[in-house]
Amino acid sequence: MPPPPSLYRGRFAPSPTGPLHFGSLLAAFGSWLMARQAGGQWLVRVEDIDPPREVPGAADQQLRTLECFGLVPDGPVLRQSDRGALYREALERLLDRGDAFECHCSRSDLAGSGGVHRACVAGARRPDPAIRLRVPDGTVVDFVDRVQGAVAQDVAQVVGDFVLKRADGPWAYQLAVVVDDAEQGITEVVRGADLLDSTARQIFLQRSLGLPTPRYVHLPLVLDADGRKLSKSLAALPVDGNDPLPALRAAWLALGQPRQAWPTSGSLATKLDAATRVFDPRHIPRTPPATLAALHNTTAIDAA
Ligand code: GLU
Numbered sequence: 001m002p003p004p005p006s007l008y009r010g011r012f013a014p015s016p017t018g019p020l021h022f023g024s025l026l027a028a029f030g031s032w033l034m035a036r037q038a039g040g041q042w043l044v045r046v047e048d049i050d051p052p053r054e055v056p057g058a059a060d061q062q063l064r065t066l067e068c069f070g071l072v073p074d075g076p077v078l079r080q081s082d083r084g085a086l087y088r089e090a091l092e093r094l095l096d097r098g099d100a101f102e103c104h105c106s107r108s109d110l111a112g113s114g115g116v117h118r119a120c121v122a123g124a125r126r127p128d129p130a131i132r133l134r135v136p137d138g139t140v141v142d143f144v145d146r147v148q149g150a151v152a153q154d155v156a157q158v159v160g161d162f163v164l165k166r167a168d169g170p171w172a173y174q175l176a177v178v179v180d181d182a183e184q185g186i187t188e189v190v191r192g193a194d195l196l197d198s199t200a201r202q203i204f205l206q207r208s209l210g211l212p213t214p215r216y217v218h219l220p221l222v223l224d225a226d227g228r229k230l231s232k233s234l235a236a237l238p239v240d241g242n243d244p245l246p247a248l249r250a251a252w253l254a255l256g257q258p259r260q261a262w263p264t265s266g267s268l269a270t271k272l273d274a275a276t277r278v279f280d281p282r283h284i285p286r287t288p289p290a291t292l293a294a295l296h297n298t299t300a301i302d303a304a
Contacts, residue, residue, distance in 0.1 A: 009187050045180060175205065219284065245268070
C-alpha cells in the first residue's frame with residue numbers, strides 16, 4: 001500500500017549482474033543516508049528482468065553484502081521478475097490508448113538515425129516485435145535534480161520512441177522502474193549519475209501513465225585511477241562485506257561529507273547511526289571529489 005504522502009520513502013535498486021562494487025555501495029549508502037536522515041523508509045528492489053545479464057546467485061550475494069554493511073531495508077525485498085503482471089497492465093493501458101505501439105525495426109534499420117526511433121522504417125516484419133512508447137515531437141522534459149541542478153532533455157530528439165518491451169522478450173528497465181517506483185510509493189530516487197540521462201524518459205512515462213514524479217538525486221560517479229566510470233569498468237572490485245568500514249568511510253568522503261564528521265568509535269550500527277545525524281545532503285558534489293584510489297588512500301593514511 002502506498003505510504004501517506006508526507007512519508008519519505010527511498011530505495012536502492014541493484015541489478016544482479018555481479019557482486020556489489022564501490023559504485024553500487026555508494027548508491028546504497030547514499031540512498032540509505034537520505035532516507036534515514038529524513039526519518040523515512042528505505043527499500044531494496046532487485047532489478048532482475050534481464051536474464052542474459054544476470055549472474056546466478058548475485059542477487060542473494062548483494063543482499064548479504066548489504067546486510068554486512070548494516071544497510072537493512074524497512075520492508076520485504078521486491079524482485080522485478082515477480083512483477084510482470086504489473087508491467088503488463090501498464091503496457092496494456094498505453095497500447096489501448098495508442099501511446100505505445102508494436103515496432104518491427106531492427107538495430108540496423110535505425111542505424112541511419114543513430115538508433116533514435118522517430119517512425120517505423122522496418123525492412124521486414126518480425127515474429128517478436130518490440131513495444132515502444134510514442135514520443136511526440138517537441139517533448140521536452142525538464143526537472144531539478146537535488147545534486148545535479150536543472151536538467152532539460154528533448155526526449156523526442158535525443159531518445160525518440162523508446163522501448164517498453166524488448167523484441168527478445170524482457171521488460172525494458174524504463175517501464176519496470178517507473179511502475180515500481182510509483183507502486184512502492186517512492187518519494188525520492190537516489191542513484192548514480194549514470195542514470196541521469198534516463199530520468200527525462202522516466203518522467204515522460206510517469207506522465208503518460210498518470211503516475212506521480214518523485215524527486216531525483218543523482219550522486220557523483222566515482223572514477224577509477226584511469227578516469228573511467230567505476231560502474232562501467234571491468235576493474236570495479238567487489239566491496240568486502242567482512243570489512244565494511246573502509247569502504248563505508250570512502251563512500252562517506254565520495255558523498256562530500258567532512259572527513260572529521262565520520263564517527264570513529266563504536267560498533268558498525270552505532271557508527272551508522274551517528275553518521276545519519278551529521279550527514280548533510282548539501283555537501284554532495286556534482287562531480288567526484290577524488291578517484292577511488294584517493295578515497296581509499298585517505299582511509300589508509302588516517303588509519304596509520
Ligand atoms: N538497476 C539499476 C542499476 O543497477 C538502477 C536503477 C535505478 O536506480 O533506477 O544500475
